[in-house]
Amino acid sequence: MTTFQTIDDLESGRRLLVRIDVNAAVEDGTVQDDRRFARHAETIRELLADDHAVALLAHQGRPGRETFVSLEGHADILADHLDHPVAFVADTCGDEALAAIDDLELGDVILLENVRMCDGELPEEEPDVKAETDLVRTLAREFDAYIGDAYPAAHRSHASIVGFPQVMDAYAGRVMEQEYTAIRAVRERTFDGPVTMVLGGTKAEDTIPILERLDDTVDRFCLGGVVGELFLRAGGHDVGYDVAGTALFDHQWEDHRTDLERILETSRDRLFLPTDLAYEDDAGKRTEVSLEGTSKERPFLDVGSETADRYADLAADSAAVFVKGALGVFEDDRFADGTVTVLSAIADTDCFSVIGGGDTARVIELYEFDEDDFSQVSIAGGAYVRALAGESLVGIGALADNP
Ligand SMILES: Nc1ncnc2c1ncn2[C@@H]1O[C@H](COP(=O)(O)OP(=O)(O)O)[C@@H](O)[C@H]1O
Numbered sequence: 001m002t003t004f005q006t007i008d009d010l011e012s013g014r015r016l017l018v019r020i021d022v023n024a025a026v027e028d029g030t031v032q033d034d035r036r037f038a039r040h041a042e043t044i045r046e047l048l049a050d051d052h053a054v055a056l057l058a059h060q061g062r063p064g065r066e067t068f069v070s071l072e073g074h075a076d077i078l079a080d081h082l083d084h085p086v087a088f089v090a091d092t093c094g095d096e097a098l099a100a101i102d103d104l105e106l107g108d109v110i111l112l113e114n115v116r117m118c119d120g121e122l123p124e125e126e127p128d129v130k131a132e133t134d135l136v137r138t139l140a141r142e143f144d145a146y147i148g149d150a151y152p153a154a155h156r157s158h159a160s161i162v163g164f165p166q167v168m169d170a171y172a173g174r175v176m177e178q179e180y181t182a183i184r185a186v187r188e189r190t191f192d193g194p195v196t197m198v199l200g201g202t203k204a205e206d207t208i209p210i211l212e213r214l215d216d217t218v219d220r221f222c223l224g225g226v227v228g229e230l231f232l233r234a235g236g237h238d239v240g241y242d243v244a245g246t247a248l249f250d251h252q253w254e255d256h257r258t259d260l261e262r263i264l265e266t267s268r269d270r271l272f273l274p275t276d277l278a279y280e281d282d283a284g285k286r287t288e289v290s291l292e293g294t295s296k297e298r299p300f301l302d303v304g305s306e307t308a309d310r311y312a313d314l315a316a317d318s319a320a321v322f323v324k325g326a327l328g329v330f331e332d333d334r335f336a337d338g339t340v341t342v343l344s345a346i347a348d349t350d351c352f353s354v355i356g357g358g359d360t361a362r363v364i365e366l367y368e369f370d371e372d373d374f375s376q377v378s379i380a381g382g383a384y385v386r387a388l389a390g391e392s393l394v395g396i397g398a399l400a401d402n403p
């Protein structure tokens, strides 16, 4: 078992650099979901109770995406959850940040600007390379210790995740510790009956390795969302094209076409693909079409009801169901049916279930599911499924390697 120091091992009254993950859905510049804030507030509250000074480091979105915004609004949401001021600093590791860190006193909390705006945070590189970035070299000397709490980003070999533990005393925060322990316990379970995985969402890069690595554990994969459409395209159907300027489909197709075609060929008996899809018609209404009637000129925003019912039946007949990624654009209630139908089937049966994905977990709140109807709800997406597949997460490894 991987072991790391936790915040229980910290002496009180330290100056701490705390990496959290409050990456959230953002619309028109405004954060739409506070699940991750609520969880990290628990770690921060404990740190404040132990009289530490806390500087928070976090990211939001990816450069080039609409969700790549400043963390100013995030500081207010966090302050509400903590019921304690969180001062936003519009800089990550320059003079303004260093001045704010200099002023930091025990009991204070500051949030530094989006770390992905800083040179050196991206791209993914080896931890020793990341340890040499200006970001790590500059901030590391300002603090007594680093707290890694960003479990949802623990699969990314970015400077703020793997670089600091190379050069600083490092500890796992509560989110990191709890999510790691929970997924580890799931991996050790065996199930008396079929195991189903519902895979949707937008990130083919996170889904493809799962399909290959969970081959022994999962009996059937029900695919939807952008990922499902990419598989349909690999099977020769007229879907999965960028028609609304989102660059979600065509770029991923170029990057992953060979893998998609290979997996479709080798795992055909385990893969369940949509047989119908839903789109917005000219009158603005949800309309469904079978695969024979699809066209590459139209964006599809959900799986159709025949597909949703088939996936719901498979889930209801399972001993365990793992969900990662939504089957449609659930933020628009016209296109939430696929995801909601399948989650309802899972909630109504007593199978073991894990629901993951930063966005997917939001469906539970938006559509008023009772969280207790699921065995486990993870605030992570890509990190949770990789851990489920037995992959070591670099962010956990970095904390474990810390002397
Ligand atoms: N057909 C689709 N077209 C565009 N976006 C989609 C589609 N299906 C699902 N999505 C989007 O996928 C998002 C969830 O994606 P992702 O980030 O991969 O999952 P998670 O955050 O749950 O890990 C949702 O916000 C949803 O709107």
Ligand SMILES: O=C(OP(=O)(O)O)[C@H](O)COP(=O)(O)O
Residues within 6 Å of the ligand: 021, 023, 061, 062, 152, 153, 156, 206, 357, 358, 359, 379, 380, 381, 382, 383
């Ligand atoms: O939200 C996240 O991942 P998730 O969508 O898989 O839950 C993490 O913050 C990682 O973000 P990234 O996938 O832009 O590296």
